[in-house]
Amino acid sequence: MNVLVTREEEKYQILAEKMKAFGLTPFSLPMIECxxxxxxxxxxxxxxxxxxxxxxxxxxxxxxxxxxxxxxxxxxxxxxxxxxxxxxxxxxxxxxxxxxxxxxxxxxxxxxxxxxxxxxxxxxxxxxxxxxxxxxxxxxxxxxxxQPVKYPPGYIEAFLKENKIDIVTFASPSAARAMLADIQHIDQQIVCIGKTTADEVRFLGYDSRYPDDYTLDWMVRLIKELS
Known part of the structure; x- marks a missing residue:
């Protein structure tokens, strides 16, 4: 299961290690910078x-x-x-x-x-x-x-396809806006850290899932259940 992590680069490793422990394969594509x-x-x-x-x-x-x-x-x-x-x-x-x-x-x-x-x-x-x-x-x-990280037109869609991404994750509403407002459409499943981020994803026209416990650990458990 290939999973896209959209967190800032310095936070990627934290979530990536949790995913690897569950047999998931993380990919990094930061959507915001602070x-x-x-x-x-x-x-x-x-x-x-x-x-x-x-x-x-x-x-x-x-x-x-x-x-x-x-x-x-x-x-x-x-x-x-x-x-x-x-x-x-x-x-x-x-x-x-x-x-x-x-x-x-x-x-x-x-x-x-x-x-x-x-x-x-x-x-x-x-x-x-x-x-x-x-x-x-x-x-x-x-x-x-x-601020949203800007990628060339078509880059995000190509990244998802070339790396055979199955699930896209968002840990904040700003990351969701930065990505979903900048592309035509994605078919991958979306998993969010919690309800606030999931509500933003739904506002942007996509379905999403989020764990009952709004933590990275439970977010990864949910992804594993979906795999």
Missing amino acids: SPVGAIITGEYDYAVFTSLNSAKYFKPHISRVTINKVVAVGPSTAAALLDIDIKTDIMPETFSAEGMKELFATEDVEGKKFLFAGAKVRAGDFHEYLRGRGAEPVMVATYQT
Whole structure:
């Protein structure tokens, strides 16, 4: 089973090793690239919410200027990335999505609490709006931006055909948009990391599958089941 990984090049190896362990053959074709943006974060926050590896990675320059009472990581991969910059996770939702975050804070008194969201310039999910509706103060700061990787016309379709790709994977809505908005059509099965990315794929006119547990490990298990 040949599987296309559309993550950034530096993240490809993580997913590729998991696939190889299940007897799958990964191929890399990055669809997005990330770069830092000028941002200054200071002050004290009741909570800091990190939703991805990149949100942790690009937060490193700001650590010394902020005070955080509790750190929330959406998923074990994000928690591991935070540990890499010496930040320990205090809270993690059971479901790694905006809905999971809402469930996590459903019984918490968040009125007047200050939440820091440091991450992508353009983001999916509405958890911050949910908090605002309950009287909290979400602070959105862009620490990095994503850009689509541009390939020559027909290159993606040729890559899929020449490498006999069976399944295309997406780990973010931005990767899905970068690829599916730039081609005529693909016939391969599509597997996403979670519901938010799958919803974007469906919005773009394609069917997709995603695991019940929104992690890379369960994503690979689902791919194996489809093989």
